[in-house]
Amino acid sequence: MTTTTTTTTTYIAFLRAINVGGRTVKMERLRALFAELGLGGVRSYIQSGNVFFTSDATDGPGRAALTARIEEHLERELGYPVPVMLRTVDEVAALLAAEPFRGVEVTPDVRLVIAFLSEPLPAELARPHRSPKGDVEVLGADPGAAYLVIHLRDGKWVTKEVFDKSYRGSVTSRFLHTTEKILAAARKG
Structure with missing residues (x-):
């Protein structure tokens, strides 16, 4: 048997x-x-x-x-x-342990965001990268996530599309502190 x-x-x-x-x-x-x-x-x-x-x-x-x-x-x-x-x-857990936002100063107008990706960013989207309006910085990325620093304008996140049209995958974003809470909740199970 x-x-x-x-x-x-x-x-x-x-x-x-x-x-x-x-x-x-x-x-x-x-x-x-x-x-x-x-x-x-x-x-x-x-x-x-x-x-x-x-x-x-x-x-x-x-x-x-x-x-x-x-x-x-x-x-x-x-x-x-x-x-x-x-x-x-x-x-x-490994993503968070890598501290992708190390050294970034958080102010009332700065948000730290993890963009979960369905496929890696294209090679031509050089990192670090800043959006044309300067309100989003892509600090880095790995095949499954990109690490964004959002600069609020009048207290709002203005940019809807973070990556240019060369990225054809899907993206969903979570604030860093929310991702930390999600991981803690997942570990409780």
Whole structure:
């Protein structure tokens, strides 16, 4: 008799287009949609589309298939596309441990933001990079995230598109302090 061991990974799904622009989804409904896919330990954190779950899809192709399956299910059930950026708890912990904003002075007009990417930024988008209006600095990036310093104008984040049209992937952003709280909540599970 052979025994197989299944390894599960805890993921954080960073969702775009949840509870913005009139697209309201209660977290109970969102958790139910993830559970319908057979994902384990489904939990959510705040109303901005952060879902924790376990899955045995651990490799690159498995993760890509899982991402596509979640996106298709959410679009079918909600009626609009919801880009999904999956990261493991360990990946988010490593991202934060690298201190991508080390040395950046935080003032009342500065926000630190992690932009989770569906695909790496194109090589031609040199980093560090500053938006044409100077309100967004891209300090650096790795294949799954870009690190942004937002300079508020009149207390507002004016720039809607951070990257130029050469970037064709999806992006969803979280403030640094929110990402830290998301990671802490995911670890509690």
